[in-house]
Amino acid sequence: MKYTSTRGKVPACGFIDTFLMGLGDDGGLMIPATIPAISSQTLAEWQRLSFQDLMLAVFSLYTNDEIPAEDLKDLVYTSYAGFRSPEVLPLTKLNDSLYILELFHGPTFAFKDVALQLMGNLYAYVAKKQNKVINILGATSGDTGAAAISGVRGKEGIQICILHPHEKVSRVQELQMTTVQDDNVLNLSVKGNFDDCQGIIKELFADLEFKNKYHLRAINSINFVRILAQSVYYFYAYLQLPEGVRAGGVNFSIPTGNFGNIFSGYLAKRMGLPINKLILATNENNILQRFVHDGIYMPDKFHSTYSPSMDIQIASNFERYLYYLCDEDANEVAERMERFKAEGRLEFNEAEREKILSDFGAHSVNGAECLNTIQAYKDRYDYLLDPHTACGIAAAEADRKDKLTVSLATAHPAKFDEAIRLCGIKQSFPEAVRELFDKPQRQVVLDNNKEDIVEQLVRFYPAD
Structure with a gap:
Protein backbone atom coordinates (compact mmCIF):
# COMPACT_ATOMS: atom_id res chain seq x y z
CA MET A 1 0.00 0.00 0.00
CA LYS A 2 1.40 3.35 -1.08
CA TYR A 3 0.04 6.79 -0.25
CA THR A 4 -0.13 9.94 -2.31
CA SER A 5 -1.59 13.44 -2.08
CA THR A 6 -4.92 14.74 -3.33
CA ARG A 7 -2.90 17.34 -5.27
CA GLY A 8 -0.52 14.79 -6.80
CA LYS A 9 2.83 16.42 -5.99
CA MET A 21 3.87 13.81 7.21
CA GLY A 22 0.27 14.63 8.27
CA LEU A 23 -0.61 17.35 5.77
CA GLY A 24 0.87 16.56 2.36
CA ASP A 25 4.02 18.50 1.57
CA ASP A 26 2.21 19.94 -1.47
CA GLY A 27 -0.61 21.29 0.70
CA GLY A 28 -2.94 18.42 -0.18
CA LEU A 29 -4.23 15.60 1.99
CA MET A 30 -2.71 12.11 2.01
CA ILE A 31 -4.78 9.22 0.70
CA GLN A 47 -18.49 -10.40 12.53
CA ARG A 48 -16.87 -12.62 15.16
CA LEU A 49 -14.20 -10.05 16.00
CA SER A 50 -13.99 -7.77 19.02
CA PHE A 51 -13.57 -4.06 18.31
CA GLN A 52 -9.83 -4.35 19.01
CA ASP A 53 -9.38 -7.27 16.61
CA LEU A 54 -11.49 -5.52 13.97
CA MET A 55 -9.19 -2.50 14.28
CA LEU A 56 -6.22 -4.83 13.71
CA ALA A 57 -7.89 -6.44 10.69
CA VAL A 58 -8.56 -3.08 9.01
CA PHE A 59 -5.17 -1.56 9.85
CA SER A 60 -3.32 -4.62 8.55
CA LEU A 61 -4.65 -3.75 5.07
CA TYR A 62 -2.94 -0.36 5.20
CA THR A 63 0.29 -0.68 7.23
CA ASN A 64 2.43 -2.71 4.77
CA ASP A 65 3.75 -4.70 7.75
CA GLU A 66 5.79 -1.63 8.67
CA ILE A 67 4.71 -2.31 12.26
CA PRO A 68 5.30 -5.94 13.31
CA ALA A 69 2.03 -7.77 14.02
CA GLU A 70 2.71 -8.22 17.73
CA ASP A 71 3.71 -4.58 18.15
CA LEU A 72 0.54 -3.44 16.38
CA LYS A 73 -1.55 -5.72 18.56
CA ASP A 74 0.05 -4.28 21.71
CA LEU A 75 -0.59 -0.72 20.47
CA VAL A 76 -4.26 -1.41 19.78
CA TYR A 77 -5.02 -3.31 22.97
CA THR A 78 -3.18 -0.73 25.10
CA SER A 79 -5.05 2.12 23.41
CA TYR A 80 -8.52 0.80 24.29
CA ALA A 81 -7.77 -0.65 27.71
CA GLY A 82 -8.94 2.58 29.39
CA PHE A 83 -12.36 2.74 27.75
CA ARG A 84 -15.22 2.49 30.23
CA SER A 85 -17.35 0.02 28.25
CA PRO A 86 -16.30 -3.62 27.78
CA GLU A 87 -17.57 -3.39 24.17
CA VAL A 88 -15.49 -0.19 23.77
CA LEU A 89 -18.25 1.30 21.57
CA PRO A 90 -21.67 -0.06 22.61
CA LEU A 91 -24.56 -0.03 20.15
CA THR A 92 -27.88 0.99 21.73
CA LYS A 93 -31.27 0.28 20.13
CA LEU A 94 -33.82 3.09 20.50
CA ASN A 95 -36.48 1.66 18.21
CA ASP A 96 -36.79 -0.81 15.34
CA SER A 97 -35.18 1.52 12.82
CA LEU A 98 -32.88 3.70 14.93
CA THR A 108 -12.18 12.40 27.48
CA PHE A 109 -15.80 11.33 26.83
CA ALA A 110 -15.75 12.07 23.08
CA PHE A 111 -15.44 10.15 19.81
CA LYS A 112 -12.00 11.64 19.19
CA ASP A 113 -10.58 9.24 21.80
CA VAL A 114 -11.16 6.32 19.42
CA ALA A 115 -8.50 7.53 17.01
CA LEU A 116 -6.34 9.69 19.26
CA GLN A 117 -5.59 7.16 21.97
CA LEU A 118 -4.17 4.96 19.21
CA MET A 119 -2.38 7.81 17.45
CA GLY A 120 -0.78 8.98 20.70
CA ASN A 121 0.61 5.52 21.33
CA LEU A 122 1.70 5.20 17.71
CA TYR A 123 3.61 8.49 17.92
CA ALA A 124 5.33 7.28 21.08
CA TYR A 125 6.18 3.99 19.35
CA VAL A 126 7.70 5.74 16.31
CA ALA A 127 9.61 8.21 18.49
CA LYS A 128 11.23 5.34 20.38
CA LYS A 129 11.86 2.99 17.45
CA GLN A 130 13.23 5.64 15.08
CA ASN A 131 14.65 8.05 17.65
CA LYS A 132 12.39 10.75 16.19
CA VAL A 133 11.52 14.12 17.67
CA ILE A 134 7.71 14.39 17.75
CA ASN A 135 6.28 17.90 18.09
CA ILE A 136 2.51 17.65 17.69
CA LEU A 137 0.63 20.76 16.60
CA GLY A 138 -3.14 20.87 16.28
CA ALA A 139 -6.25 23.03 16.35
CA THR A 140 -9.47 22.06 18.05
CA SER A 141 -13.08 23.12 18.26
CA GLY A 142 -13.07 21.39 21.65
CA ASP A 143 -12.89 17.61 21.61
CA THR A 144 -9.79 16.93 19.48
CA GLY A 145 -7.58 18.96 21.80
CA ALA A 146 -8.62 17.16 24.96
CA ALA A 147 -8.35 13.74 23.32
CA ALA A 148 -4.97 14.48 21.73
CA ILE A 149 -3.53 15.79 24.99
CA SER A 150 -4.85 12.75 26.84
CA GLY A 151 -3.21 10.49 24.27
CA VAL A 152 0.33 11.90 24.65
CA ARG A 153 0.55 13.73 27.99
CA GLY A 154 3.72 12.77 29.85
CA LYS A 155 5.03 10.59 27.02
CA GLU A 156 8.77 10.71 26.49
CA GLY A 157 9.97 12.30 23.26
CA ILE A 158 6.68 14.05 22.49
CA GLN A 159 5.63 17.70 22.85
CA ILE A 160 2.08 18.82 22.02
CA CYS A 161 0.61 22.27 21.42
CA ILE A 162 -3.10 22.74 20.85
CA LEU A 163 -4.84 25.92 19.68
CA HIS A 164 -8.47 26.39 20.70
CA GLU A 174 -11.68 23.87 28.20
CA LEU A 175 -10.94 22.28 31.57
CA GLN A 176 -10.04 18.93 30.04
CA MET A 177 -7.31 20.68 28.05
CA THR A 178 -6.09 23.37 30.41
CA THR A 179 -5.98 21.51 33.73
CA VAL A 180 -3.29 19.17 32.38
CA GLN A 181 -0.06 20.11 34.11
CA ASP A 182 2.43 17.93 32.21
CA ASP A 183 5.35 19.95 30.89
CA ASN A 184 5.06 18.45 27.40
CA VAL A 185 1.66 20.16 26.92
CA LEU A 186 1.02 23.75 25.78
CA ASN A 187 -2.50 25.19 25.38
CA LEU A 188 -2.95 28.36 23.33
CA SER A 189 -6.36 30.03 23.67
CA VAL A 190 -6.79 32.16 20.53
CA LYS A 191 -9.20 35.10 20.36
CA GLY A 192 -10.96 33.94 17.23
CA ASN A 193 -12.95 30.95 16.02
CA PHE A 194 -11.91 27.45 15.06
CA ASP A 195 -11.41 28.36 11.41
CA ASP A 196 -8.88 31.00 12.50
CA CYS A 197 -6.97 28.41 14.53
CA GLN A 198 -7.13 25.82 11.77
CA GLY A 199 -6.01 28.34 9.16
CA ILE A 200 -2.85 29.16 11.12
CA ILE A 201 -2.09 25.47 11.62
CA LYS A 202 -2.40 24.79 7.89
CA GLU A 203 -0.13 27.72 7.08
CA LEU A 204 2.54 26.43 9.45
CA PHE A 205 2.38 22.90 8.03
CA ALA A 206 2.57 24.32 4.50
CA ASP A 207 5.79 26.17 5.45
CA LEU A 208 8.06 23.17 4.87
CA GLU A 209 11.16 24.88 6.25
CA PHE A 210 9.39 25.67 9.54
CA LYS A 211 7.64 22.28 9.60
CA ASN A 212 10.90 20.36 9.20
CA LYS A 213 12.95 22.58 11.52
CA TYR A 214 10.49 22.06 14.37
CA HIS A 215 9.52 18.47 13.47
CA LEU A 216 5.81 19.30 13.31
CA ARG A 217 3.37 16.37 13.33
CA ALA A 218 -0.40 16.47 12.85
CA ILE A 219 -3.07 15.09 15.17
CA ASN A 220 -6.07 16.66 13.41
CA SER A 221 -8.06 14.72 10.84
CA ILE A 222 -5.75 16.05 8.14
CA ASN A 223 -3.72 13.00 9.25
CA PHE A 224 -4.95 9.95 7.31
CA VAL A 225 -4.40 7.62 10.28
CA ARG A 226 -7.12 9.53 12.13
CA ILE A 227 -9.50 8.87 9.25
CA LEU A 228 -8.55 5.19 9.06
CA ALA A 229 -9.08 4.58 12.77
CA GLN A 230 -12.51 6.22 12.65
CA SER A 231 -13.56 4.14 9.63
CA VAL A 232 -13.38 1.01 11.80
CA TYR A 233 -16.38 1.90 13.92
CA TYR A 234 -18.63 2.01 10.87
CA PHE A 235 -17.74 -1.62 10.23
CA TYR A 236 -18.16 -2.40 13.92
CA GLY A 265 -17.71 6.60 6.76
CA TYR A 266 -17.22 7.35 3.06
CA LEU A 267 -13.93 5.43 3.16
CA ALA A 268 -15.70 2.46 4.77
CA LYS A 269 -18.34 2.59 2.03
CA ARG A 270 -15.69 2.63 -0.71
CA MET A 271 -14.08 -0.37 0.96
CA GLY A 272 -17.35 -2.25 0.51
CA LEU A 273 -19.40 -1.69 3.65
CA PRO A 274 -23.12 -1.74 2.66
CA ILE A 275 -23.92 1.87 3.54
CA ASN A 276 -26.95 3.28 1.76
CA LYS A 277 -26.44 6.90 2.67
CA LEU A 278 -24.30 9.05 4.93
CA ILE A 279 -26.39 11.82 6.49
CA LEU A 280 -24.51 15.03 7.33
CA ALA A 281 -25.90 16.75 10.39
CA THR A 282 -24.81 20.37 10.69
CA ASN A 283 -25.83 23.24 12.93
CA GLU A 284 -26.28 26.85 11.79
CA ASN A 285 -22.72 26.69 10.39
CA ASN A 286 -24.19 24.78 7.47
CA ILE A 287 -21.67 25.05 4.62
CA LEU A 288 -21.75 21.26 4.17
CA GLN A 289 -25.54 21.06 4.11
CA ARG A 290 -25.62 23.73 1.40
CA PHE A 291 -22.92 21.83 -0.50
CA VAL A 292 -25.10 18.70 -0.57
CA HIS A 293 -28.40 20.40 -1.36
CA GLN A 313 -16.99 26.78 8.20
CA ILE A 314 -13.98 25.46 6.26
CA ALA A 315 -13.95 21.66 6.44
CA SER A 316 -10.41 20.25 6.16
CA ASN A 317 -11.47 16.85 4.87
CA PHE A 318 -13.68 18.21 2.12
CA GLU A 319 -10.66 18.01 -0.18
CA ARG A 320 -10.45 14.24 0.25
CA TYR A 321 -14.02 13.82 -0.95
CA LEU A 322 -13.38 16.31 -3.76
CA TYR A 323 -10.59 14.02 -4.98
CA TYR A 324 -13.01 11.16 -5.50
CA LEU A 325 -15.71 13.44 -6.89
CA CYS A 326 -13.13 14.50 -9.50
CA ASP A 327 -12.49 10.84 -10.41
CA GLU A 328 -9.11 10.88 -8.62
CA ASP A 329 -7.74 13.61 -10.88
CA ALA A 330 -5.16 15.31 -8.65
CA ASN A 331 -4.51 18.13 -11.12
CA GLU A 332 -8.22 18.96 -11.16
CA VAL A 333 -8.32 18.96 -7.35
CA ALA A 334 -5.30 21.29 -7.14
CA GLU A 335 -6.89 23.67 -9.68
CA ARG A 336 -10.21 23.74 -7.81
CA MET A 337 -8.58 24.30 -4.43
CA GLU A 338 -6.62 27.21 -5.88
CA ARG A 339 -9.88 28.58 -7.27
CA PHE A 340 -11.52 28.21 -3.87
CA LYS A 341 -8.60 30.04 -2.24
CA ALA A 342 -8.92 32.90 -4.73
CA GLU A 343 -12.72 33.15 -5.02
CA GLY A 344 -13.99 31.72 -1.73
CA ARG A 345 -16.46 29.33 -3.37
CA LEU A 346 -16.79 26.25 -5.55
CA GLU A 347 -19.81 25.38 -7.66
CA PHE A 348 -20.54 21.89 -8.97
CA ASN A 349 -22.19 20.81 -12.21
CA GLU A 350 -25.36 18.75 -12.53
CA ALA A 351 -23.61 15.38 -12.87
CA GLU A 352 -21.47 16.11 -9.81
CA ARG A 353 -24.53 17.19 -7.83
CA GLU A 354 -26.26 13.92 -8.64
CA LYS A 355 -23.22 12.04 -7.38
CA ILE A 356 -23.12 14.11 -4.19
CA LEU A 357 -26.80 13.43 -3.52
CA SER A 358 -26.28 9.70 -4.09
CA ASP A 359 -23.56 9.68 -1.41
CA PHE A 360 -25.04 12.02 1.17
CA GLY A 361 -28.14 13.34 2.81
CA ALA A 362 -27.92 16.52 4.86
CA HIS A 363 -29.91 18.48 7.41
CA SER A 364 -29.11 21.74 9.18
CA VAL A 365 -30.29 21.76 12.80
CA ASN A 366 -30.92 25.12 14.45
CA GLY A 367 -30.67 25.76 18.18
CA ALA A 368 -34.35 25.28 18.94
CA GLU A 369 -34.51 21.97 17.05
CA CYS A 370 -31.38 20.78 18.85
CA LEU A 371 -32.81 21.51 22.31
CA ASN A 372 -36.22 20.11 21.37
CA THR A 373 -34.57 16.87 20.26
CA ILE A 374 -32.69 16.56 23.55
CA GLN A 375 -35.94 17.02 25.46
CA ALA A 376 -37.96 14.68 23.23
CA TYR A 377 -35.52 11.78 23.52
CA LYS A 378 -35.20 12.22 27.25
CA ASP A 379 -39.01 12.08 27.53
CA ARG A 380 -39.54 9.29 24.99
CA TYR A 381 -36.63 6.94 25.75
CA ASP A 382 -35.09 8.32 28.96
CA TYR A 383 -31.94 8.73 26.89
CA LEU A 384 -29.90 11.91 27.31
CA LEU A 385 -28.27 13.25 24.15
CA ASP A 386 -25.47 15.77 24.03
CA PRO A 387 -26.23 18.66 21.62
CA ALA A 396 -31.73 11.13 10.96
CA GLU A 397 -35.39 11.85 11.65
CA ALA A 398 -35.54 14.37 8.81
CA ASP A 399 -33.91 12.08 6.25
CA ARG A 400 -34.38 8.41 7.03
CA LYS A 401 -38.12 7.84 6.41
CA ASP A 402 -38.07 4.70 8.60
CA LYS A 403 -34.94 3.32 6.93
CA LEU A 404 -32.52 1.58 9.27
CA THR A 405 -30.19 4.26 10.64
CA VAL A 406 -27.27 4.26 13.03
CA SER A 407 -26.70 7.70 14.53
CA LEU A 408 -23.28 8.42 15.99
CA ALA A 409 -23.24 9.65 19.60
CA THR A 410 -20.11 11.75 19.49
CA ALA A 411 -19.86 13.03 23.08
CA HIS A 412 -21.12 12.45 26.60
CA PRO A 413 -23.76 15.01 27.62
CA ALA A 414 -21.68 16.00 30.68
CA LYS A 415 -19.31 17.83 28.32
CA PHE A 416 -22.08 20.23 27.28
CA ASP A 417 -24.10 20.90 30.38
CA GLU A 418 -24.73 24.48 29.27
CA ALA A 419 -27.15 23.20 26.61
CA ILE A 420 -28.58 20.41 28.78
CA ARG A 421 -29.55 22.90 31.51
CA LEU A 422 -31.46 25.00 28.96
CA CYS A 423 -33.78 22.00 28.61
CA GLY A 424 -34.45 22.04 32.36
CA ILE A 425 -32.58 18.75 32.75
CA LYS A 426 -30.21 18.20 35.64
CA GLN A 427 -27.64 15.53 34.96
CA SER A 428 -25.10 13.74 37.14
CA PHE A 429 -21.50 14.24 36.10
CA PRO A 430 -19.07 11.32 35.96
CA GLU A 431 -16.42 11.64 38.66
CA ALA A 432 -13.69 12.32 36.10
CA VAL A 433 -15.65 15.37 34.91
CA ARG A 434 -16.63 16.60 38.40
CA GLU A 435 -13.06 16.72 39.61
CA LEU A 436 -11.99 19.00 36.74
CA PHE A 437 -13.68 22.01 38.35
CA ASP A 438 -11.29 21.96 41.32
CA LYS A 439 -8.08 21.83 39.30
CA PRO A 440 -5.90 24.84 38.38
CA GLN A 441 -5.71 25.81 34.72
CA ARG A 442 -2.66 26.45 32.57
CA GLN A 443 -3.05 28.18 29.21
CA VAL A 444 -1.79 31.19 27.24
CA VAL A 445 -4.43 33.56 25.87
CA ASP A 452 2.45 35.69 18.41
CA ILE A 453 1.58 32.01 18.03
CA VAL A 454 4.86 31.25 16.26
CA GLU A 455 6.73 32.99 19.09
CA GLN A 456 5.09 30.62 21.59
CA LEU A 457 5.91 27.59 19.44
CA VAL A 458 9.55 28.55 19.03
CA ARG A 459 9.90 28.78 22.82
CA PHE A 460 8.14 25.47 23.37
CA TYR A 461 9.43 23.12 20.67
CA PRO A 462 12.98 21.80 20.41
CA ALA A 463 14.38 22.47 16.93
CA ASP A 464 17.29 21.37 14.76
Missing part, protein backbone atom coordinates in the same frame (compact mmCIF):
# COMPACT_ATOMS: atom_id res chain seq x y z
CA VAL A 10 4.01 14.11 -3.19
CA PRO A 11 6.07 11.05 -4.18
CA ALA A 12 4.38 7.78 -3.18
CA CYS A 13 5.29 6.86 0.39
CA GLY A 14 4.56 4.24 3.02
CA PHE A 15 2.32 4.13 6.07
CA ILE A 16 4.71 5.50 8.72
CA ASP A 17 5.95 8.30 6.45
CA THR A 18 2.35 9.22 5.69
CA PHE A 19 1.55 9.23 9.40
CA LEU A 20 4.50 11.49 10.17
CA PRO A 32 -4.14 5.57 -0.18
CA ALA A 33 -3.22 5.04 -3.83
CA THR A 34 -5.82 2.27 -3.91
CA ILE A 35 -8.59 1.48 -1.43
CA PRO A 36 -8.77 -2.19 -0.39
CA ALA A 37 -11.99 -4.00 -1.34
CA ILE A 38 -13.68 -5.97 1.44
CA SER A 39 -15.71 -8.92 0.21
CA SER A 40 -18.99 -10.08 1.75
CA GLN A 41 -17.16 -13.24 2.86
CA THR A 42 -14.56 -11.19 4.72
CA LEU A 43 -17.31 -9.10 6.32
CA ALA A 44 -18.95 -12.30 7.54
CA GLU A 45 -15.65 -13.45 9.03
CA TRP A 46 -15.16 -10.08 10.73
CA TYR A 99 -29.72 2.73 16.78
CA ILE A 100 -27.10 4.86 18.51
CA LEU A 101 -23.41 3.99 18.42
CA GLU A 102 -21.90 5.39 21.62
CA LEU A 103 -18.42 6.69 20.82
CA PHE A 104 -17.87 8.55 24.10
CA HIS A 105 -16.58 5.89 26.50
CA GLY A 106 -12.92 6.90 26.21
CA PRO A 107 -10.85 9.00 28.63
CA PRO A 165 -10.83 29.34 20.14
CA HIS A 166 -10.96 31.47 23.29
CA GLU A 167 -14.32 31.20 25.11
CA LYS A 168 -15.85 29.26 22.18
CA VAL A 169 -15.57 25.77 23.62
CA SER A 170 -17.63 24.34 26.47
CA ARG A 171 -16.40 24.77 30.02
CA VAL A 172 -15.67 21.05 30.39
CA GLN A 173 -13.82 20.94 27.08
CA ALA A 237 -21.63 -0.83 14.11
CA TYR A 238 -22.82 -2.64 10.99
CA LEU A 239 -21.55 -5.99 12.26
CA GLN A 240 -23.29 -5.55 15.65
CA LEU A 241 -26.69 -5.15 13.98
CA PRO A 242 -28.84 -8.31 13.68
CA GLU A 243 -28.29 -9.89 10.26
CA GLY A 244 -31.97 -9.70 9.32
CA VAL A 245 -32.18 -6.05 10.29
CA ARG A 246 -29.17 -4.93 8.25
CA ALA A 247 -29.95 -7.02 5.17
CA GLY A 248 -30.93 -4.00 3.07
CA GLY A 249 -27.96 -1.88 4.11
CA VAL A 250 -27.86 0.93 6.64
CA ASN A 251 -27.80 4.71 6.82
CA PHE A 252 -25.44 6.52 9.16
CA SER A 253 -26.21 9.96 10.59
CA ILE A 254 -23.11 11.89 11.60
CA PRO A 255 -22.75 15.23 13.42
CA THR A 256 -20.05 16.95 11.40
CA GLY A 257 -18.14 20.17 11.03
CA ASN A 258 -14.70 19.31 9.65
CA PHE A 259 -15.92 16.44 7.42
CA GLY A 260 -13.44 14.00 9.00
CA ASN A 261 -15.94 11.72 10.72
CA ILE A 262 -18.20 11.55 7.70
CA PHE A 263 -15.26 10.98 5.33
CA SER A 264 -14.27 8.03 7.51
CA ASP A 294 -27.28 23.28 -3.59
CA GLY A 295 -23.98 22.08 -5.07
CA ILE A 296 -22.17 25.17 -3.76
CA TYR A 297 -19.28 25.06 -1.29
CA MET A 298 -18.91 28.52 0.24
CA PRO A 299 -18.40 29.70 3.81
CA ASP A 300 -20.95 32.05 5.33
CA LYS A 301 -21.29 34.04 8.54
CA PHE A 302 -19.87 32.23 11.59
CA HIS A 303 -22.39 31.26 14.31
CA SER A 304 -21.71 30.26 17.93
CA THR A 305 -24.13 27.45 18.77
CA TYR A 306 -25.12 24.89 21.41
CA SER A 307 -22.94 22.36 19.54
CA PRO A 308 -19.58 24.18 19.51
CA SER A 309 -17.50 21.28 18.21
CA MET A 310 -19.42 21.68 14.93
CA ASP A 311 -18.92 25.46 14.73
CA ILE A 312 -16.73 25.20 11.64
CA HIS A 388 -24.01 17.29 18.83
CA THR A 389 -25.62 13.87 19.00
CA ALA A 390 -29.01 15.61 19.08
CA CYS A 391 -28.14 17.24 15.75
CA GLY A 392 -27.36 13.80 14.35
CA ILE A 393 -30.65 12.38 15.63
CA ALA A 394 -32.64 15.32 14.25
CA ALA A 395 -30.98 14.85 10.86
CA LEU A 446 -3.40 35.20 22.59
CA ASP A 447 -4.81 37.48 19.93
CA ASN A 448 -5.57 35.89 16.56
CA ASN A 449 -2.09 36.67 15.33
CA LYS A 450 0.20 34.18 13.60
CA GLU A 451 3.41 35.89 14.72
